[in-house]
Amino acid sequence: MMLPQVAKVIVDVPVKDTDRPFDYLIPESMRAWLEVGSRVGVPFGHRTVQGFVVGLQDHPSPGGMRLKSIQEVLDVVPPLSPELVELAQWMSQRYACRFITALQVMVPTALKGKAERYISLGDPADRTEEEDDYSLVRVVAEPTKEAKTIMAYVAQKGEVPAQQLSRLFPDSAETIKTLLRKGILQENQSIKDKLQKKTLKAVDLAVEAHEAEAALPDFPAKAQRQREVLQFILEMKELLPLPLKEVLTTLQVSAATVKGLADKGFIAIEDVEVFRDPYRGRRFKPSEPLRLNDEQQHAYDSIRDTLDASRHGVFLLHGVTGSGKTEIYLQTIQHCIGQGRQAIVLVPEISLTPQMVERFKGRFGDQVAVMHSRLSGGERYDEWRKIREGKVKVAIGARSAVFAPFDRIGLIIMDEEHETSYKQEESPKYHARDVAVRRARQHGAAVVLGSATPSLESYHAARSRANDEFAPLLLEMKRRALGNELPTVQIVDMREELKEGNRSMFSRSLHQALGIRLERGEQTVLLLNRRGYSTFVMCRSCGYVAGCPECDISLTYHQKSNNLRCHYCGYAEPAPSVCPECGSEHIRYFGTGTQRVEEELAKLFPGIRVIRMDVDTTTEKGSHEKLLKQFRDKKADVLLGTQMVAKGLDFPDVTLVGVITADSALNLPDFRAGEKTFQLLTQVAGRAGRHQLKGEVLIQSYTPDHYSIIHASGHDYLAFVRDELKHRRNLHYPPYCRLILITLSHEQLPLLVRMAENMVSVLQGKARQRGWFGSLDRLTADAFDVLGPVASPIPRIKNRYRFQCMVKWRGNIDAVGLVRESAEQLEETAHNQKLQISIDVDPQMLM
DNA sequence: AGCACGCCGACT
């Protein structure tokens, strides 16, 4: 077989000019090791950089320039497979990011190596005779004392990191430079990983077992302890290598004894790599598959049929809170690994709680690897290697676990499919759902998207089944698995409260309900629905909220200029002092902190025990779990917090859930505000009465007539979808079109504004050339429209001004390609490197 | 991104 001579390498230099493969010769000795997906160190310009092999060629291209050689192969097992390399290539197109950025997001950060410089003695063969002669006479024959010391040090160490040498001899920079110039010392670069593999001292036989056995009787009397050790090692020979520590403690011998045995040559003491296991020592209660009800059984059967056919298929598992989705995940995974294939489970970062891990570890034991943001770099690397090396069959983790390096994926599960945390906000700005579907297609695998409140994109795709990229099959589960009822939900009109003279943030109903729970010793969850920092203006008398007449999103209040602005289109109006609807003076910008709620609770119910959960109280590692455990142990009457109290928590004694202000997310300047509100209210309502005790939910609102709030209170997802889709269709928002957010930044504002305007006209010009351009109102299949430019919601970051524009498009056109092309053209014609352009395809956060 | 090459001010 012909081994390839040339490798195509993507180097770790994330800029436009180097965002393409570079060709390198493969030295003979590396040919058998290199694969597509190998990580290598290559000379690049005047330094050594890390790169990934993305292609192999038998011969150098004819007429090509002369090639440099690959310097080193950095891993025995390539960190990526050809499939993942291909996926990264696809991502770079789909999300307009650099190839290297997509490759890098797939491997643990521990493998992001940087070049280290080492100094060693020069190889005499590298020196010309003349130089050699010169150096002998001038430096070696009569070296300064200083040079002698340095050379002796380097000679003794063999190889010294350059940094260390200059630290040790801070005043000898000149001498060292001279020695390097003369070739007496030389500098090498090598890629060094951020992380050491964790090793353990272990003992192993150094001779054949029968040889050792034969030697046993000949041990001198004074070496009986050594004989015992050897005997023990022979007894345990199936388990070798054996941790040294274990031998020492079991036999109660000293390290010197074992060392003596090693000196005799019978055994070897070596460093053995160990896997750090963050869950080591924890017992997981084994769990058995539960009996499925007929809704569950139907969903399970559909997925199983697809697994059995080894066919690609996407399922949208829409099940009310408590309908038993997790059990379906567990049983389909069981079936999948029974087929000899592997499964990936994606969960939102926030719900990767110990309980969640326990459910999977309890069912699948050590066949599970958990990828977790709280793991240290080393722990994460170890979990990743268990997957890469086939030691586990199931990977569970947040967004980036979608890249788990399995080679035979049968099933990818995405729990809480609607969660926005599946979209990465930094480059590569990928959506794990898209990546999951794409990967599954390559593997002939099934995808299960589970949610009680599916995203409008997924639900619409499932219902219309018109989208050829992504058309999930809908599986519905309308009943709770335990057969208990959904809690009753009551909406409290806060405008009425104000009218009746109650200026408190607690309505009379909520106050009363809380009092009852305290008497009965039951628990309450209070949700303060406050997202983001944008402020909107609302009238406390009538609930009026200032919105943009063009975009139908809330206007943002800008204190500096005292006006209201739309950050989609740039519309602005002066901030009102009285409500334009009802003339009331109770109009102001809105927002309440958890701390204020806590204070008020203490005033209303002296002695009440409150656990407050928000960014202030949960930054510390493990504090999240600690607070929840305290609440579970009934150390508090009330759990008060922001969104994080809404997700997946399950407390048997919670019978009341109160939402302080349902409106605050509703009025964020985001077209998904209604969807987010509905999802949050549905989630939090699902927290109450999960077990024997009946639950009650109170939602306080200034806009109680809003369809998001009404339908959430009626547990009516379908009605919500109907209203929301109508709304989206009229205003041309996803899922009826797709968005691309383009953000430009520059130090100088006037220049930036000009370039942003330029960007818009370049986009429009190119779209017009292709016959795409025009308003989405027109009934053409293909459409491409550009809004803006406007100042970004955060108009200045790190001394750079930011402007953005938004592309709305639909149809079978390469809109991302056009945007990318325009951005590159602009960067070139402006020949101003200081301009930065960021492209966000299918953005989730528009603020 | 780095790193080197290259062409103009303040120093022995």
Added chain:
DNA sequence: GTCGGCGTGCTC
């Protein structure tokens, strides 16, 4: 006259 400022150009 040299050390070094950071502009600009390239990296198989």
